[in-house]
Amino acid sequence: MDPVQDKAVESLLKAISRISMLAEGNDPELDTTLQSVRANLGRSQSTEVLNASLQTLEPLVLKYDEERLARAQSFRSQLLELIDMSDDLPDAQMSPQAKKAFEAEIRKHWQSSSKWPELLGQAVQLLHGALKTPSKTTKNNSIIGRLFRRKNDHIPASASNVEIMTHVSHTLAALLTNITLPDIYRDQLVDIKNALTASNNINHLPALLDEVITLIMVAVGKTQEDLTLYLSQLNQQLASINASLVANYKAQRSITSHRKEFGDTFQNHVNSTKSDVHNATDLNALKQLINDRMHTITEAMSLFQDKMQEQEKQAAQSITHLKNKVNRMEQDASHLRSSMQEKIAQALSDALTGLPNRAAYQDAIFPLLTSAAKNQHALCIAVCDVDYFKKINDTWGHLAGDKVLRLVPRQIQSVLKKEHLVFRYGGEEFVVIFPMTSLEQAYEHCQNIRKVVESTPFNMNGDPVSITISIGVSLFNGKESHDELFSRADKNLYQAKEQGRNKVIRDN
Numbered sequence: 001m002d003p004v005q006d007k008a009v010e011s012l013l014k015a016i017s018r019i020s021m022l023a024e025g026n027d028p029e030l031d032t033t034l035q036s037v038r039a040n041l042g043r044s045q046s047t048e049v050l051n052a053s054l055q056t057l058e059p060l061v062l063k064y065d066e067e068r069l070a071r072a073q074s075f076r077s078q079l080l081e082l083i084d085m086s087d088d089l090p091d092a093q094m095s096p097q098a099k100k101a102f103e104a105e106i107r108k109h110w111q112s113s114s115k116w117p118e119l120l121g122q123a124v125q126l127l128h129g130a131l132k133t134p135s136k137t138t139k140n141n142s143i144i145g146r147l148f149r150r151k152n153d154h155i156p157a158s159a160s161n162v163e164i165m166t167h168v169s170h171t172l173a174a175l176l177t178n179i180t181l182p183d184i185y186r187d188q189l190v191d192i193k194n195a196l197t198a199s200n201n202i203n204h205l206p207a208l209l210d211e212v213i214t215l216i217m218v219a220v221g222k223t224q225e226d227l228t229l230y231l232s233q234l235n236q237q238l239a240s241i242n243a244s245l246v247a248n249y250k251a252q253r254s255i256t257s258h259r260k261e262f263g264d265t266f267q268n269h270v271n272s273t274k275s276d277v278h279n280a281t282d283l284n285a286l287k288q289l290i291n292d293r294m295h296t297i298t299e300a301m302s303l304f305q306d307k308m309q310e311q312e313k314q315a316a317q318s319i320t321h322l323k324n325k326v327n328r329m330e331q332d333a334s335h336l337r338s339s340m341q342e343k344i345a346q347a348l349s350d351a352l353t354g355l356p357n358r359a360a361y362q363d364a365i366f367p368l369l370t371s372a373a374k375n376q377h378a379l380c381i382a383v384c385d386v387d388y389f390k391k392i393n394d395t396w397g398h399l400a401g402d403k404v405l406r407l408v409p410r411q412i413q414s415v416l417k418k419e420h421l422v423f424r425y426g427g428e429e430f431v432v433i434f435p436m437t438s439l440e441q442a443y444e445h446c447q448n449i450r451k452v453v454e455s456t457p458f459n460m461n462g463d464p465v466s467i468t469i470s471i472g473v474s475l476f477n478g479k480e481s482h483d484e485l486f487s488r489a490d491k492n493l494y495q496a497k498e499q500g501r502n503k504v505i506r507d508n
């Protein structure tokens, strides 16, 4: 290999090792592929084209790496700061073991941005848990106790409490800017960030922490999906780069073997010419012989040059191809994420109503049930079904039916709070999740849904028509499976239909 090629290979190795640094530790398969790419690069030869493209690539990769590191460092220090704030919170106590274990987690994962939502989720849960653990001196006076058991009592808004709350909420809001969510959750993220920065009342902290936990659970689920998809595509691209490198290596090896072949042929001609000259007796015959030899050597040289030109052309093409693939891989890494998020958002929303669909419901309900069970929060679900919907379709047509299906959820949402989650479960059926809501409160909300739907005049070909809705509500008992909870709500709905419709039936 000549020194120019040596340099090119060295540059490529460097660049690939930078890329491997970015991808390091995310996926074992990816690591193996990168190792194999590196191994092949080590054997390959290269040209100036490759070197030039790598010189452009390298500072970009280095810059990205530096920025990534700076972001990670800031994320780590904010996270640690958030945890330390539990010491300042009134009536809160964080277990030192839990804190230590979490700090170890931070040390382990702070550089891997795919782990950030999970780390933030853990931090917020720890903080939330600390708020629920009264400090020894004020055992019967915890925030949670006052907030949730005796609703009208509040911690006095002293200057230091306002200061602490401002510090906690601003740090949390800053940490949340590091979390990437699918588009459908963007508004929710902005709402939470606004609510955090707008609040200086420490009594709001537990409820805000709960909202952050719920949102992050969604983020953790989604980023893992994104990452898996991204890594599998990245692996494919790396495998294809690897194939190009192998082909390039073979081409270079073939050039080397042609060079050797030509050298051998040339040497043979020189040797036989030497011996012919040595044995020559007739000058004319010798002249003829030398002419013939020169002719053969010229032909062999021209053949060799043709072969070399063709192979160098192929090698240059293969290197350009390789360079394009590396560039495409860079671009893909940035575009892939947003397009995947778009797809996830589409897959989770219902085209007719724009509401999150049944798949989104499945995504949301399981982490919420886990959190409700763990934190002993009340959680209710309501199954709402438009009455005699078939008749609406039959009388005014399917398009009118569609219009009703678009309007009903708007009416439902008009009487609910933003933390209540509405899904189109299928057909004319909607499901509402009421996190941190007692059965009594959920029942009241459902009565409001029923009333608002009943009193809305739906316009059918110019005529106002009254439409009603039946609802079954059930309260999660903290131990049962989702199916048990759902089937109880469904049975309640069935009873509402049985009892004449336009009714809300709750658990006994």
Ligand SMILES: Nc1nc2c(ncn2[C@@H]2O[C@H](COP(=O)(O)OP(=O)(O)OP(=O)(O)O)[C@@H](O)[C@H]2O)c(=O)[nH]1
Pocket: 352, 385, 386, 387, 388, 389, 390, 391, 393, 397, 398, 399, 400, 401, 402, 405, 426, 427, 428, 497
């Ligand atoms: N227009 C329209 N109709 C739908 C859609 N999805 C389901 N449906 C119709 O909704 C109707 C539901 O009918 P049923 O399950 O019998 O319920 P119902 O007639 O409302 O009777 P009740 O149980 O008393 O409320 C069916 O006729 C479906 O074709 C949709 O997206 N658009």
